[in-house]
């Protein structure tokens with residue numbers, strides 16, 4: 001008997017209207033457009049208003065998805081949210097979104113895997129389709145990175161932005177389409193190079209945590225850069241070899257958008273030309289769990305993804321967490 005495969009059947013996204021350019025940042029910290037563009041590929045990023053949380057962007061992205069698919073929220077069985085910037089530590093952002101969109105029959109939870117949040121959440125959601133437990137699983141990546149970005153630290157504040165993206169998973173009508181295979185990994189030894197130290201049970205909020213900027217992202221950029229290039233490229237090539245996929249077979253690499261130089265290095269190792277790499281880093285920076293679904297939604301809307309296209313989704317982030325997924329586009 002053929003196994004039930006999970007397929008992506010709709011996509012949606014949202015970015016705030018407010019644009020922060022490299023020139024805007026150069027007024028706040030000692031940096032410049034030239035440095036940011038050549039070292040990262042970023043020209044601008046979006047910043048969400050104060051008082052609007054990650055769930056706000058998620059809900060806007062979900063509205064787009066539901067309209068495109070022609071379904072209502074009460075048809076959803078499950079809501080999974082990848083985020084490092086939940087509205088609050090609990091209840092989960094999945095519960096908050098469930099109430100806001102009126103998904104009366106859905107259950108769900110948040111997944112914490114930082115920049116790999118979307119790919120980990122996607123594979124989690126696929127299990128519920130493959131097992132037959134759910135028929136419609138909403139997978140969301142939403143991060144308001146501006147709330148944990150230290151705008152006094154030029155090493156990190158130029159990198160991040162706010163945004164959300166989502167996909168719908170349903171049983172594939174044809175088992176030759178959908179989420180075909182994945183390789184996912186974690187290595188806690190990487191924890192010390194990229195983290196947010198304050199706010200959890202180890203360092204609960206206090207005057208000390210605030211004074212020491214422990215509620216912001218810390219990153220040893222150089223170290224993470226080297227590990228990200230190797231981790232993302234190794235796992236993507238391993239997935240290709242495991243499934244006998246040549247570079248000609250692949251329509252797009254859909255990489256997490258942390259640094260343009262990482263994307264290029266990964267594509268080079270996979271033997272892919274630059275026009276087979278989905279890119280939105282120049283417009284949005286690193287939106288953490290949102291980068292990949294944002295790319296999928298924008299490229300799909302532009303008619304650049306076709307049924308049968310082979311995509312390799314690939315990511316590397318805090319934890320360390322990393323992995324790659326082979327998707328055969330189903331619609």
Ligand code: UT7
Pocket residue numbers: 030031032035036039040115154155158220221222223224225228257258259262286316317318
């Ligand atoms: O998404 C999760 C995973 N994260 C990543 O994959 C990010 C990985 N890391 C990176 O993308 C890069 O390491 C960064 C973009 C963060 C930094 O780029 P880099 O080429 O590794 O620069 P660097 O940290 O080695 O810094 C080079 C120089 C330093 O000056 P000196 O010591 O050479 O005088 C920095 O102080 O650039 C300086 N610098 C800046 N200059 C202008 C650092 N940040 C800035 C800045 N503007 N914003």
